[in-house]
Amino acid sequence: VWPPGVPPLHPAVPGLRRAAVFHSLEAARRVGEQCTSLIPEAKAVLDLVDECPKHLKKGNFPVIVIEGLDATGKTTVTQSVKDSLKALLLRSPPACISQWRKTFDDEPTLIRRAFYALGNYIVASEIAKASTESPVIVDRYWHSTAAYAIATEISGKVKNLPPAHHQVYQWPEDLLKPDLILLLTVSPEERIRRLQGRGLEKTEEETELEANSLFRQKVEESYKRMENPGCQEVDASSSREEVLRTVLHLIKKHCGSL
Ligand SMILES: Nc1ncnc2c1ncn2[C@@H]1O[C@H](COP(=O)(O)OP(=O)(O)O)[C@@H](O)[C@H]1O
Ligand SMILES: Nc1ccn([C@H]2C[C@H](O)[C@@H](COP(=O)(O)OP(=O)(O)O)O2)c(=O)n1
Numbered sequence: 598v599w600p601p602g603v604p605p606l607h608p609a610v611p612g613l614r615r616a617a618v619f620h621s622l623e624a625a626r627r628v629g630e631q632c633t634s635l636i637p638e639a640k641a642v643l644d645l646v647d648e649c650p651k652h653l654k655k656g657n658f659p660v661i662v663i664e665g666l667d668a669t670g671k672t673t674v675t676q677s678v679k680d681s682l683k684a685l686l687l688r689s690p691p692a693c694i695s696q697w698r699k700t701f702d703d704e705p706t707l708i709r710r711a712f713y714a715l716g717n718y719i720v721a722s723e724i725a726k727a728s729t730e731s732p733v734i735v736d737r738y739w740h741s742t743a744a745y746a747i748a749t750e751i752s753g754k755v756k757n758l759p760p761a762h763h764q765v766y767q768w769p770e771d772l773l774k775p776d777l778i779l780l781l782t783v784s785p786e787e788r789i790r791r792l793q794g795r796g797l798e799k800t801e802e803e804t805e806l807e808a809n810s811l812f813r814q815k816v817e818e819s820y821k822r823m824e825n826p827g828c829q830e831v832d833a834s835s836s837r838e839e840v841l842r843t844v845l846h847l848i849k850k851h852c853g854s855l
Contacts, residue, residue, distance in 0.1 A: 687723050
């Protein structure tokens, strides 16, 4: 069952690749197929994957992905970039499968990760189509799936993460690549202020700060280690206007005239 040509695992994380990070559509699909009898929604997801054209090619317009922890400002900035560039806004998981997200979130990790991985392949076909007509901005994509999976699998400290350049940080070869990936980061305090602004309870807020601090650090560090393509970090602590300016500047610099 082990795919040929896959490099050995980091000794600290045996089974990580199999448990959490799928590196091909086939690998995620196999898991999906195994649960169709127990979870009918898996069949529906696979049917949508099958409807996507194979051998996707990006159009000529730039494709920009925005990544980051919850409440770092992804929704805010992707909406503004969409308006500024007359871009099409997509998100992963895509709208066509989001009604099943809760179902898969309640399933064991392997199945949950397969759902998000398959969602990225559906988004890829949406990106390919849309980028022939306008710039495309994407709220979360592969890096979210990989970074959260790695951070969930690795217990304890940040130093327990697989070392930089490990296979788990590589982009899947069969998944359409964007032109630019920006990682929004804010201080833990500012992130909590923003969560509070969204109406998070005080108690939830404390849980967030204490229990999840290590988890967040591991997600963010995993994001930073992703490569081929990697992500460019954007300090998103400043005002909405300033963050938008920085993001538009980076898009212009990397993607040329729009
Ligand atoms: N630059 C900013 N400064 C202050 N508050 C912000 C900024 N960007 C977003 N917010 C607010 O922070 C909260 C989280 O932002 P949101 O865009 O929903 O983040 P995400 O999509 O990453 O979860 C929202 O209430 C939003 O209005
Ligand atoms: N492309 C994606 C998007 C989200 N995920 C997973 C990773 C995390 O467990 C959650 C994050 O979702 P959350 O609800 O916090 O994010 P949004 O508010 O939708 O931006 O979803 C993923 O694995 N792959």
